[in-house]
Amino acid sequence: MIRGRYAIPAALLATVGIFGLMAFSPSAAQADSTTPTTVASAAGGYAYPTPTSTTPTTSPTSSAPSGYGTADITLPDSFIAPGQALFDASCASCHGADAAGTSRAPNLQGLGAGTVDFWVSTGRMPLAISSIQATVKPPRFDRLQTLQIAAFVQSKAPGTGMPIPIVNLSAANLEVGGSLFTLNCAACHTITGAGDALAGGAFAPSLHLATPTQIIEAIRSGPGDMPRFSEGNLTPTEAHDIAAYVHGVIQHPEDRGGFGLGGIGPVGEGFVGLLVGVGLLMLVCFWIGERT
Amino acid sequence: MIDSSLRWVDDRLGIAKGGRTFLDKIFPDHWSFMLGEIALYSFVVLLGTGVFLSLYYIPSAHEIVYHGGYLPLQGQKVSEAYASSVGLSFDVKSGLLMRQAHHWSADIFLGSIAVHMARVFFTGAFRKPREFNWIVGVTMLLLGIVNGFLGYSLPDDLVSGTGIRIAYSILESIPLAGSYLGTFLFGGNYPGNGIIIPRFYLLHILIVPALIVGLLAAHLGLLVKQKHTQFKGRGKTEHNVVGSPMFPTFMAKTTGFLFVTTAVTFILAGFAQINPIWQFGQYEPFQISYAVQPDWYMGWLDGALRIMPSWEFVGWGHTIPLEVLLPAVIFPGIIFNVFFAWPFIEARHTNDLAYHNLLDRPRDRPKRTGAGAMMLMLMFMVFGASSTDVLANFFQVPLNSVLWFFRIAVPLIPVITYFVTVKICEEMRGAEGIGKRKPPNVVHRSASGEFSTVPAEARPGDGHEELEAVPVPAFIDMVPADLATGPGIRRVMR
Incomplete structure (x- = not known):
């Protein structure tokens, strides 16, 4: 058991580790965002696609019904x-x-x-x-x-x-949306949609709570520092594909492999690897080694 | 039966003598001597999981149409490297566990090397006669970082592809030779002909690991040849080693530690996601994601690049991009040269040419401890600078403020750290009775309410009876019974 001699380092490590996990958990990263229920109830009038498993995933070769996203x-x-x-x-x-x-x-x-x-x-x-x-x-x-x-x-x-716009994502193409998202959006909103800081105090907000209607409205109006994408840049169909990708994949990612560590990449992973991995093994050294 | 077979082998190979030396090798018991073993056993985990991954990974940039378990990628054109990496995460049984164990193990491997190196540095274990082993260790650190980067690049996802792009630019920034080196490595102008993936794969799974294995053998061979250092203590001199013999005590301990290291790695691999490449997508040279960082051991290079002002030299028809050359080539070059040369720098500075088998307490060498703390702080600050965007977003402060904070803090705070550390060391050395066990006090309260303090009487166990140093024969089976100094503890002459 943990005896007095190394209770303090153990407690310190545990505290830092827990706070580290909390700091990088998705809930903390979005603490200032609206609650999902509020946003979801505030936006109606379109069909929600369920996460990737049931969203129709057509390959680019099979032609998607054209004309959606124009109403x-x-x-x-x-x-x-x-x-x-x-x-x-x-x-x-x-x-x-x-x-x-x-x-x-x-x-x-x-x-x-x-x-x-x-x-x-x-x-x-x-x-x-x-x-x-x-x-x-x-x-x-x-x-x-x-x-x-x-x-x-x-x-x-x-x-x-x-x-x-009237948004109906049931016919949207996730794969096309994915590559359009990577090309047009990821450079600021990051590839996981977590958002990040931009120059001059501006920031690209997290996309994890945006509704499909809001996504298309943002694409078309270019709020704040965001560029405005006209229908010449992105057709109505393409805008809907992006909204479908954000809603179906970004907001409901396939998150296998354990706790997601906030989707911010190696910074969180490095903290966990050093504090939990190396830290735990150092405690084991401390346990099985001599301490005087 | 066993005896006769061993005798048969020994008659022909004469291994008994070497085996004896190995089994009787004495390991000091202090916990800090086990830090290097974390690295050793992480390397074992890396080799094991790496072999598994190599069975399924396809090192090819050849484009195929994806048909695997990850639905949003269905029907898209991706490289075979990316498709097989995603396949490892979705279609291969326990593939994701192995992938994550491999990656976590790499993080732990380099982390434990850093911790081990800090122990060796702060205790002065690199001094004569162990300069060689220090150089071997620093070389392995360098190779470990390189191999980590190579492995990180292999999945060919958007994030790691960005890293390769940065590496190419760093190569190009080297004056005169840069563009030739880049063309040589990539087989043409970036991104080359897709040849970089198989080349990185060859380096990652064969050439660099083989170098590390060779150096590892040298590292451990020198350790046996030169014997361990040890901390000062009663009975411990420059001419003996006190600790547990390889067999049976240390062998049991270290085998257990191998299992614990593996367990911790796989617990992380099972519970904490690392590098979810399927969320990042295939790398295309014309695409980029924000919030791209390298793994933590490359973070200090990335941080130096980020905070560098955009200086550039243009003249005589050439451009020298100082904003890349200085932080990404010159800076790590200086750092590693200081690492390599430190034993000699210090010996020159102190004129100390004697053999050292006893270690220093960090406080007894204030300047060395200060220099080490300064280097650690410098690394920590530059590492922090590699996450300027994450910090700005998390604390909701302007990115430019974070950038300027690091531009000032990276050179300044390490210097402050040096002087503060030196001062702390000097204060600790000057204090009376520091580090000694203090006798407990008993507080009495008299009937009239007056308090008084008297030292408590010594209780059993308060007084430590250290064992006297007694020279003993070099081999265990010759040790007289009355020289057994405790459970499993032996002392031998050097």
Whole structure:
């Protein structure tokens, strides 16, 4: 048993090890993100694919049904009035009463309902604190209220900007999505979607809690430092393939092989290898060797 | 029966004499002498798991269509190297366990070499007559790092491919010879003709391990020839060795330790995921992921590259990329040359040309201990610099601030560490009775409430009776019974 003489190093190692594991566990890495239930309930109107096992995985040779990903949500005019009330209460102080922007916040006219939906449904808007980059929070508004606000902003410049896409991933192609993700997204969001720091205090957020609708809205609107991908860069079908890959593979990775150590690669692995591996073996040395 | 067979062999090969020396080899019992064994047994685990992996891994960049157990990859064109590595993780029974054990074992192998090297350094075990063995050890460290990098590159996944790309750029940064070296190794301009995978494979499983095995034999042979060092203590002199003989005591202990090392490696392999290459995808030279780091033992090189300002020399039609050359070629070159030359640097500095079989306590050599602490701190800081992005993201501070923190801290903090360590050593040496067992005190409280302290009476076991040094014959079976100094402990003359 652990006797007094090496109880202290043992306790130290155990503490450091446990904190190391906690620090690199996925839950800690996403502590500031919204809870999955909130985001999931806030975004409806599309079919969730289940993880990889049942998602239709067609090979590139078999032609996927074309034309998916082109439909958009049409917001009824009856949403505009309640949307205006919500906008006046929560947004107008910075964006101005008619969403034309002030010295404190940009003009929203012409950005489209999809852009508004992205910022509000991820909880980034209303801002909690003015910083370099807005952070994900539990959304302030429910799904209906979000759509009402989007309808109001849309009504200021009808027919312009990005509409809210109708997302149906059932026909999407995971393999195409995977290679498009690696080519277009991994350079900032990392190949595991864990996100990472960028220059100048900005960061690429984790993708692990984003809904497919939000992913497509982000691709099309380019929030913050993210580039905006037009339909010339990525067709509607390709955007849906990426969303399907993020949802089916990035968010539900095949995580065999034990604890995932946060998906941040060799930094976490090195800590575990040195503290747990070498540390444990050194304790064994200490145990079976002479200590004076 | 056994006796006569052994006699038959001995009559022809004369192995009894050498076997006697081996079985009677004395191992000091201090725990810090077992750190090198972690490396030795990790190497055994590496060889065993490596043989398993080589049965299934295909060292080829040839493109095939993937049809394996990992669904998102179905029907994609991947290299055979990548497909077989993913196959090891999904389709081969216990393949993933073996892959992860191999990788964890590599991390532990190099970690234990570092710890072992620190023990040898801080106790002065590298001094005359053991400079050779120090050089052999440093060479094995270098080869271990190289082989770790080669093995990390073999799966041909996105992350390791990025590492090969960096290695190529480092080669290219060497003035004059760089581009030729790169072309020579890769068989053309990067990424070559897919020839790098089989070449790395050959180096990884044959050439470098064979070199390590040879050096390992030299390392252990010198250890037997020169005998172990030992810590100072009553009965321990420059001219004897006190400890357990190879047979039976140490053999039992060390065999058990082999099993424990294997067990810890496989526990990690079973419970902690390492390098999930199927999540990274196939390497394509035009693709990149963010948050790419090498394994920890390469991290210090990566860190030096990251914090280097982008300096460049352009002139006479040539570009010398100092931002790569200095941190990735010159810096590790200096570090390893200091490692190799340290025994001679120190001997020159101290004019100490005597034989040393007794070890120093680190505090008794403040400058050496300070230098060692400085080097460890430098390595730790540069290693930290290899995760600037992870740190910035985790602590939610700007990446540039983290970068500038390391640019200042990497040169500064090791120097502070040196002076603080030297000071601590000097204070420890000057303190009265430090390191000695202190007699316990008994606190009395009188009826009127007054406290008083008196030293407690010595209890059995408080006073240590050290054994006197007695010269004994060199072979165990000649040791008189009255010289047995404790369970399994022997002392022999050098």
